[in-house]
Amino acid sequence: MALIDDMRKGSRLALSRVLTLVENASPTGQAALNQLFPYTGKAHKIGITGPPGSGKSTLVNKLAHQLRLNEPAAKVAIIAVDPTSPFTGGAILGDRVRMLALQNDPMVFIRSMASRGALGGLATATQALSQVFDAAGYDYILIETVGAGQSEVDIVNLAHTTIVVDVPGLGDDIQSIKAGILEIADILVVNKADHPGADQSTRYLRSMIRMGHRTSSPSYGKHALKEWQEPEPKENEPEKELEPDWLPPVMKTIATDGTGIMEVVEKIQNHRSWLEKTGNWEKKDAFILREVVKKMVTASLVSKFEAEVPEDEIERLLSDVNRRKVSPSEAATQLVAYNRTGINPHLSE
Amino acid sequence: MTEKKIRVLIAKPGLDGHDRGAKVVARALRDDGMEVIYTGLRQTPEMISEAALQEDVDVIGLSILSGAHNALVPQIIRKVRENGQNEVIIFVGGIIPEDDIQGLLDAGVFKIYGPGTDTRQVSREIREAVQAATLVD
Ligand SMILES: Nc1nc2c(ncn2[C@@H]2O[C@H](COP(=O)(O)OP(=O)(O)OP(=O)(O)O)[C@@H](O)[C@H]2O)c(=O)[nH]1
Ligand SMILES: [Mg+2]
Numbered sequence: 001m002a003l004i005d006d007m008r009k010g011s012r013l014a015l016s017r018v019l020t021l022v023e024n025a026s027p028t029g030q031a032a033l034n035q036l037f038p039y040t041g042k043a044h045k046i047g048i049t050g051p052p053g054s055g056k057s058t059l060v061n062k063l064a065h066q067l068r069l070n071e072p073a074a075k076v077a078i079i080a081v082d083p084t085s086p087f088t089g090g091a092i093l094g095d096r097v098r099m100l101a102l103q104n105d106p107m108v109f110i111r112s113m114a115s116r117g118a119l120g121g122l123a124t125a126t127q128a129l130s131q132v133f134d135a136a137g138y139d140y141i142l143i144e145t146v147g148a149g150q151s152e153v154d155i156v157n158l159a160h161t162t163i164v165v166d167v168p169g170l171g172d173d174i175q176s177i178k179a180g181i182l183e184i185a186d187i188l189v190v191n192k193a194d195h196p197g198a199d200q201s202t203r204y205l206r207s208m209i210r211m212g213h214r215t216s217s218p219s220y221g222k223h224a225l226k227e228w229q230e231p232e233p234k235e236n237e238p239e240k241e242l243e244p245d246w247l248p249p250v251m252k253t254i255a256t257d258g259t260g261i262m263e264v265v266e267k268i269q270n271h272r273s274w275l276e277k278t279g280n281w282e283k284k285d286a287f288i289l290r291e292v293v294k295k296m297v298t299a300s301l302v303s304k305f306e307a308e309v310p311e312d313e314i315e316r317l318l319s320d321v322n323r324r325k326v327s328p329s330e331a332a333t334q335l336v337a338y339n340r341t342g343i344n345p346h347l348s349e
Numbered sequence: 350m351t352e353k354k355i356r357v358l359i360a361k362p363g364l365d366g367h368d369r370g371a372k373v374v375a376r377a378l379r380d381d382g383m384e385v386i387y388t389g390l391r392q393t394p395e396m397i398s399e400a401a402l403q404e405d406v407d408v409i410g411l412s413i414l415s416g417a418h419n420a421l422v423p424q425i426i427r428k429v430r431e432n433g434q435n436e437v438i439i440f441v442g443g444i445i446p447e448d449d450i451q452g453l454l455d456a457g458v459f460k461i462y463g464p465g466t467d468t469r470q471v472s473r474e475i476r477e478a479v480q481a482a483t484l485v486d
Binding site: 012013016017019020024084085088089090091092093094096097100103104109110111112114116 | 353354356375376378379380381382383384385386387388389392395396399400402403404405432433434
């Protein structure tokens with residue numbers, strides 16, 4: 001594909017076009033992804049999530065700038081996801097407004113994405129876009145999720161390093177982010193530290209982290225909050241070099257003026273070294289790819305089903321369900337069987 | 350979802366500090382199902398063409414009140430075309446004196462929408478133009 005060659009040679013127009021093809025899940029886009037896949041696996045993917053308005057875009061702007069200062073040869077991509085309106089299917093993508101300072105740096109490429117109906121804080125194609133950037137030689141890929149704060153945790157299925165952004169709460173126990181999203185943090189940032197209550201929030205989050213501190217083998221994707229327990233010293237066991245644990249640091253920043261940004265970038269690099277030293281980089285990569293394949297299997301089964309089972313068959317069975325003649329589970333079984341054998345479930349009875 | 354979404358960049362070149370009109374258009378296009386990338390105030394032609402390139406938009410809407418349209422608009426069009434985005438549709442919203450309109454259209458502007466234009470007309474016309482451009486492809 002000529003477009004791919006141009007992209008690999010550094011054409012930003014080609015890159016942009018490939019991103020569109022991939023985002024629209026067109027057959028050409030899928031072919032492009034297949035062709036690009038062997039070149040992926042090098043980029044450090046960093047997720048930034050947190051409540052709406054907490055300063056994610058402003059922070060991403062400053063983080064990208066700092067990464068570029070530290071490594072003048074590094075290319076930085078930014079994927080910023082904003083929500084699609086469920087009523088109109090349209091979206092206003094406004095994250096770029098906070099990233100104007102990066103606009104004239106040819107080593108930075110910012111792409112806005114609408115969530116297009118996907119829940120979980122990302123768009124369905126966000127992972128695929130990150131692969132395109134990876135194959136195009138971008139060293140860092142910063143991914144800003146939809147303003148979240150509750151259950152939008154899909155970013156852990158994609159990023160090597162997840163940064164959760166919070167802002168000072170109004171009191172000790174009033175936090176805008178929920179415990180569930182704390183669990184996914186590799187780094188916690190209390191942004192807007194120029195607002196009152198930043199120290200309290202920091203202390204509070206530190207104690208939450210210590211309480212829920214996950215033990216040495218991270219269970220990617222389902223970070224259960226565990227009761228903190230001192231590990232029992234085992235008497236007869238030989239002294240074993242334990243895999244050092246990653247305790248998520250809590251950092252204060254003022255993203256608008258850059259305070260604390262250098263320190264956050266340092267933690268990002270520390271986290272990367274930790275991932276690499278402990279073998280968790282490979283584990284994480286394998287986990288991410290496993291999730292990608294699983295999602296694709298599901299998606300292609302669904303579209304195969306939709307292509308094979310006629311709409312009116314589904315409707316007929318659904319009306320049987322409505323009249324309580326067939327249970328939902330029986331209906332599902334029959335529809336799937338129809339899919340496999342092509343036998344009309346009504347005739348096979 | 351394989352349906353192609355129309356992507357629009359709404360930008361405000363020049364130094365005047367009002368973006369109410371730009372935001373109204375952005376919302377109207379969003380409400381018509383488009384994906385609108387909003388870049389805010391005081392954009393230079395370089396910033397606008399660069400954003401249009403990175404976002405691979407189908408349409409650029411320029412909101413201009415400052416009177417600097419004769420200088421800015423042709424410059425933006427030239428940069429966008431230099432980047433290889435030949436098919437991107439560029440429209441202008443704002444106050445443009447009668448005498449300047451033909452010049453801008455000759456420079457490659459698709460349409461000029463004055464204050465008080467029905468936003469539904471804007472969105473219908475750019476949708477038709479994008480569809481026509483895609484058919485030609
Ligand atoms: N005082 C103060 N304001 C900040 C700080 N960081 C960001 N802001 C402001 O907070 C507002 C929201 O910032 P954004 O960066 O757009 O926040 P966001 O989390 O990306 O917002 P969404 O993408 O809409 O969820 C803007 O007006 C920023 O200027 C900070 O450290 N201190
Ligand atoms: Mg944002």
